[in-house]
Amino acid sequence: MEIIRIKVNSSACSGCLSCVTTCSMAHEQYVSLSAGRVQVTLRPFEIRHRIDICRQCAKHLCLEACPEGAIYRDQQDIVRIDDSRCTRCRLCMDACPIHAIFWNPVSEQVIKCDLCLGQPACVEVCPTGALTLNVLKRDARDERQEQVE
Amino acid sequence: MTSNQSFGWAGKILWVNLTNRSVETRDTLDYGPAYIGGRGIAARIGWESIPAGVGAFDPENLLIIMTGTLTGTTAPFSGRTSVNALSPQGWPNEWFSRSNFGGHWGPSLKYAGYDGLVVEGKADTPVTLWIEDEKVSILDARHLWGKGSMETQKRLFQELGEDIRVLTIGQAGENLSRIAIITTETESAAGQGGFGAVMGSKNLKAVAVRGRGAVHIADPETFTRRSKAIIHEVRTGGLFSNAKLDEKRVKTYKQRWQACTQQCALNCGGGCRFYAVMGPLSGEELRGQFHCVSNFIPGIPGTYYDWKLEFDSAFEIRHMADDYGINHWDLLLGIVPWLRDCQKHGLVNQLNGRRIDFNSPQFWADLLHMIAFRLGEGDLLAEGGKRAPELLGFGQEEARPLYAAWGSAGHWDGHGDRGNVIVYPFWIVPALQWAVDVRDPFSSAHGYTATTMHWSAFLNEEHCIPWEKIKAVGKQLYGIESGVDPLSGYEGKEYPAVWHGDRSVMKDSVSLDDNIFPMLLSFNSDDAVSRADGMVGWEYEYHLFTAATGLRLSVEEFNLACERIFNLERAIQIRNFGRSRRDDECVIPYFEYPEWWQSKLLDEKKKLEADKFLPLLEKYYLLRGWDVNAGWPTSETLSRLGLPDVAQTLSGMQVQMAPEENQTNN
Numbered sequence: 179m180e181i182i183r184i185k186v187n188s189s190a191c192s193g194c195l196s197c198v199t200t201c202s203m204a205h206e207q208y209v210s211l212s213a214g215r216v217q218v219t220l221r222p223f224e225i226r227h228r229i230d231i232c233r234q235c236a237k238h239l240c241l242e243a244c245p246e247g248a249i250y251r252d253q254q255d256i257v258r259i260d261d262s263r264c265t266r267c268r269l270c271m272d273a274c275p276i277h278a279i280f281w282n283p284v285s286e287q288v289i290k291c292d293l294c295l296g297q298p299a300c301v302e303v304c305p306t307g308a309l310t311l312n313v314l315k316r317d318a319r320d321e322r323q324e325q326v327e
Numbered sequence: 328m329t330s331n332q333s334f335g336w337a338g339k340i341l342w343v344n345l346t347n348r349s350v351e352t353r354d355t356l357d358y359g360p361a362y363i364g365g366r367g368i369a370a371r372i373g374w375e376s377i378p379a380g381v382g383a384f385d386p387e388n389l390l391i392i393m394t395g396t397l398t399g400t401t402a403p404f405s406g407r408t409s410v411n412a413l414s415p416q417g418w419p420n421e422w423f424s425r426s427n428f429g430g431h432w433g434p435s436l437k438y439a440g441y442d443g444l445v446v447e448g449k450a451d452t453p454v455t456l457w458i459e460d461e462k463v464s465i466l467d468a469r470h471l472w473g474k475g476s477m478e479t480q481k482r483l484f485q486e487l488g489e490d491i492r493v494l495t496i497g498q499a500g501e502n503l504s505r506i507a508i509i510t511t512e513t514e515s516a517a518g519q520g521g522f523g524a525v526m527g528s529k530n531l532k533a534v535a536v537r538g539r540g541a542v543h544i545a546d547p548e549t550f551t552r553r554s555k556a557i558i559h560e561v562r563t564g565g566l567f568s569n570a571k572l573d574e575k576r577v578k579t580y581k582q583r584w585q586a587c588t589q590q591c592a593l594n595c596g597g598g599c600r601f602y603a604v605m606g607p608l609s610g611e612e613l614r615g616q617f618h619c620v621s622n623f624i625p626g627i628p629g630t631y632y633d634w635k636l637e638f639d640s641a642f643e644i645r646h647m648a649d650d651y652g653i654n655h656w657d658l659l660l661g662i663v664p665w666l667r668d669c670q671k672h673g674l675v676n677q678l679n680g681r682r683i684d685f686n687s688p689q690f691w692a693d694l695l696h697m698i699a700f701r702l703g704e705g706d707l708l709a710e711g712g713k714r715a716p717e718l719l720g721f722g723q724e725e726a727r728p729l730y731a732a733w734g735s736a737g738h739w740d741g742h743g744d745r746g747n748v749i750v751y752p753f754w755i756v757p758a759l760q761w762a763v764d765v766r767d768p769f770s771s772a773h774g775y776t777a778t779t780m781h782w783s784a785f786l787n788e789e790h791c792i793p794w795e796k797i798k799a800v801g802k803q804l805y806g807i808e809s810g811v812d813p814l815s816g817y818e819g820k821e822y823p824a825v826w827h828g829d830r831s832v833m834k835d836s837v838s839l840d841d842n843i844f845p846m847l848l849s850f851n852s853d854d855a856v857s858r859a860d861g862m863v864g865w866e867y868e869y870h871l872f873t874a875a876t877g878l879r880l881s882v883e884e885f886n887l888a889c890e891r892i893f894n895l896e897r898a899i900q901i902r903n904f905g906r907s908r909r910d911d912e913c914v915i916p917y918f919e920y921p922e923w924w925q926s927k928l929l930d931e932k933k934k935l936e937a938d939k940f941l942p943l944l945e946k947y948y949l950l951r952g953w954d955v956n957a958g959w960p961t962s963e964t965l966s967r968l969g970l971p972d973v974a975q976t977l978s979g980m981q982v983q984m985a986p987e988e989n990q991t992n993n
Contacts, residue, residue: 192594194586195431199401203544203551209400210438210541219489220431222512223481223614225581225603284541303558306584306594 181255183312184216184231184291184298191227191308193220197300204299206285213282215291216300216309229308231300232257232278232291240290243273255316256293264288334545335396335875336364341441341463343456345529346386346448350463355442360878360888361969364396364442366425366835367892369411372445373423374895374973379903383413383421383521384503384528386449392436392494392534393443395838399434399542399589401551402871403558404840406589408433413903414766415505415521416657418713418734420904422765423896426522427835429588430515432492438538450530457487458536468532472501475650476510477615483535495533496523497652498699503527504709505734506654506698513601513615514649515587519735519766521711523652545877553870556860558592561843564851566781570596580604580638585616588840597842598622606643608692613646621645623659623746626685631664631745631923634685644691651699654711656767660744661712661736665729669722679703712736732914735767739776741922748786750926751933752816753779758918758935759824759947762911763958765900771841772831775823779811782848782855785927792848796855800847803856804865813928817939821947829889836892837868844868891968894951894960898973901959907982908948908958915940957982 198214206213219228234257241249241257248263249270259270268288271279279290291298301309336359339352358368369391381387390412397405407429414424436444439460446456453468471479476497483493493511500507500523507523508516517523526532544550562568570593576582584594585601598618606613624641626634636644648655663685669675670683677683679697684690697705707718713734716722729736729743737743740761741754749757756775760768778800784791794813801811805826809819830845846864849857857864869885872878900906918935925932945955952964959982965974 189583192584192586192591192599193431194591195406195434195589196401196403196592199399199590202541203401203547206541207547208541208543210539211435212438212539213541220512221489223477225614226583283539302555303592305562305592 179316180313181316182293182296182298183234183314184293184301185310185312186229186231187308187310188226188229190306191218191229192306193218193222193227194305195220196303196305197309200299200303201291204294205289206282208284210282210284212280212284213289215280215289217280230276230278231309232274233276234291234293237275239273239275240270240279243269245269254293254296256295257290258292259288259290261287332543334543334877335400335872337394337399337437337440337442337542339441340368340393340443340445341458342445342447343463343465344448345446345450345454345465345531348450348465350465352441359396360876360880362892362895363833363836363872363888365393365398365409365838366411366427366832367888368443368836369393369409369425370423370892370895370899373411373899377413377423377899377903381413381903383415383417383525386447386529388413388447388525388528390446390522390525390529390531391443392446394433394437395836396872397875398838399437400544400875401554401590402839402875403554403561403590403592404588404843405838406431406434406591407838407840408436409835409838410509410517410520410522412520412522412525414734415503415507415524416519416654416711416713416734417521417765418711420900420906422733422904423899424520424766425835426509426517426520426766427770427838428509428511428515428517429840430492430511431589432494432511432534432536433838434589435492435536435538437542438540439536440538440540444534446529446531449528453530453532455483455533455535456531458534458538460537460539471532473498476652477513477646477650479533480512483533487535488537491535491537493533493535496526496531497650499652499709500524500527501532502699502701502709504653504698504701505711505714506657506709508652508654510649510652514618514621514645515616516649516652518654518656519770521654544875546874550871550874553860553862553867553874556862557846557867557871560846560849560851560857560859561592564849564857565843565846566777567593567596567842570594572600576600576602580642587616587618591840593843595842602642604639604642606646607637607639608643608688613643615646615649617642617645620655620659632659633667636686636688636691640688640691644688644695647692647695651695653695653698656738657712657736660738661726661729662708662715665712665716665722665726668725672725674721674725675719678708679705727916728920731761731767731917733765733767737917738767739769739773740918741924742918742920745923747780748924749776749780750785750924751922751929752813752820754918754922755817755820755935755940755943756810756824756827758914758940759820759944760828761914761917762944763828763897763947768828768831771834772827773841774830774845774847775827778847779813783813785813790850792850792855797848799854800856804847813926817943820943821950824947825950829886829893832889832892832896833868833886836889837872839868887968891970894965894968895970895973897960898965898970898977902976902980906958908944908956911944911958912941
């Protein structure tokens with residue numbers, strides 16, 4: 179079985195924010211920078227913009243931090259939040275080592291990348307290759323697991 | 328539409344009076360949808376609230392900063408914002424004019440809940456307007472006054488957070504230069520118009536925004552499908568797709584892509600790149616965008632841009648001009664070529680005691696400094712390249728071929744700029760567009776000449792669309808083939824001039840990028856017509872607008888709104904400044920200079936022939952429904968456009984047949 183991951187190359191990012199707004203539209207049907215499961219911090223005076231997005235890592239720190247068991251890894255190896263069980267305590271946000279779980283003040287929900295369950299809208303819209311798709315074999319899971327850093 | 332839910336538009340316009348520090352809001356839909364958004368709504372506000380007799384620097388002048396209906400949505404290339412006010416750069420009158428900037432400020436204003444911002448009055452001390460979602464504060468900015476655009480932004484990032492967006496002026500705006508810009512980030516600016524000086528005159532140093540809310544879309548599914556299809560079409564069938572970075576500059580200067588506005592969907596051939604360059608003069612690493620007109624700073628020896636600078640120095644000069652907030656366009660297409668020609672003709676050799684030397688980075692630095700701070704002769708150059716010759720007492724002849732009209736240097740018209748190849752008869756359309764405008768029209772009207780020059784064999788014989796197909800598209804668009812025929816002379820040029828005039832309004836009102844829209848042609852289809860998701864290219868804007876707003880209006884009604892806005896802008900110039908046909912004809916001498924480039928299909932360089940152009944101008948007026956003697960919209964036209972109040976005002980006015988008496992050469 180193949181699993182997918184999003185590969186991030188922030189040095190290619192043009193700061194168009196299309197990934198953030200498109201993610202918002204795909205998940206919420208409105209456009210808000212607060213609703214992006216990928217976040218880009220524009221830094222107009224720096225060499226690179228900053229991109230934050232969940233790598234679906236195997237560290238499980240967010241799963242372990244959740245007191246309600248609301249975070250789980252699904253059949254496609256995607257780390258997801260069961261919003262019906264989420265109490266908005268935001269401990270997972272603190273636990274994530276790469277700050278890739280976010281608070282959406284519009285919907286008042288904790289949000290993170292769910293890879294659009296297979297076809298990430300952000301990758302499709304990204305014009306410069308800052309976000310690309312990485313397809314991995316499941317049996318290679320151990321090798322690829324520490325993509326973070 | 329559910330109650331209290333606005334689709335496309337955020338729903339409110341913020342109205343700030345700096346004199347009494349009051350803040351109120353107005354409903355956007357009191358103006359839209361009849362005026363769409365952006366430049367259109369600004370025109371309505373200008374008509375209602377900037378009476379005749381007000382000058383650009385008066386507290387009664389309104390600085391109207393309006394996002395478009397699509398700004399902040401996922402529509403491709405939609406992040407732009409329109410600045411509108413009485414224009415310090417405008418000549419001979421301070422026309423009600425406009426300028427358009429990209430970056431990310433406009434979308435964030437919408438996420439904060441506002442479609443636009445109107446600033447009236449004047450603060451007694453320098454202030455920053457701080458918009459944090461619905462909360463609006465007026466902050467002390469005395470510590471920022473005197474600082475450049477870059478440092479102002481960096482300080483506000485420190486004070487208010489790095490996720491904010493900032494619109495600001497540099498020292499040129501503070502010192503009321505008529506060529507002062509309003510800047511956001513490193514090179515996105517409302518450049519033309521001198522609107523930085525309007526901010527300066529109001530003691531408004533910056534407008535900072537944090538927007539955490541949302542823009543709602545009436546039909547998200549359709550909107551997304553259409554946006555995706557248009558993006559696919561741009562990427563596969565367009566002119567600007569698949570550009571590459573310059574490997575050498577990636578290594579040396581850390582070159583990377585930089586979107587000139589939110590929702591840019593391309594690795595763009597339009598030239599937007601970000602660099603980090605060690606400034607030879609400052610010894611500091613400077614970072615920012617370098618694109619568009621800035622590409623002329625290095626010079627091209629033997630041409631109009633007859634000087635030579637290294638890239639590093641050119642980049643540093645760009646940075647200085649952006650930081651001071653000086654208009655690159657007036658500098659590089661006006662002041663600098665003018666000074667160079669004056670020097671060649673022995674009229675001037677020094678400025679403030681420094682020898683004019685455009686091969687010297689230090690001279691450029693001195694020049695920018697004297698303009699920004701109005702030092703010595705820089706005080707007069709700060710009035711802009713159109714006013715400077717009169718004030719300095721030399722070089723009036725040298726300025727004539729450079730300044731097309733209205734205080735703007737020539738551009739995109741076969742005569743000015745000289746970097747863009749545009750030949751007869753295609754610059755006849757720009758001549759008409761210049762005639763009826765109040766600034767350089769080509770911030771949002773590249774479309775016609777791009778269609779004829781860039782897509783045809785004139786630009787690239789290998790990769791082009793045959794003339795027969797371009798003509799067939801022209802027939803569909805303008806109702807006449809000769810509008811785009813390379814051998815047609817003056818015939819039929821009024822049709823594309825009217826069409827692209829309204830398109831310019833459309834783009835600035837929904838706010839879409841001018842390099843991409845209107846998307847008329849494509850390499851993807853047999854008949855060269857751009858199509859996506861069942862839409863035809865010239866209706867993309869309409870289909871995005873209706874899916875975003877949920878309004879059930881026809882494409883004809885949408886186009887009529889653009890025509891309404893165009894006529895309303897004309898009416899403001901008439902009411903406030905007595906604009907008439909006599910003014911429009913002022914563009915003729917500029918076009919009577921020979922064209923700079925020659926058509927491959929003709930055996931000589933052409934120049935405008937007034938006896939052919941004047942009847943064409945009359946045809947243009949007739950097509951617009953304007954009186955041919957006055958150049959005014961007739962009462963019938965204004966009524967047809969749903970502007971009876973405008974018709975009533977104009978019917979009580981006399982046409983000024985001698986505009987010279989009305990000129991203000993201050």
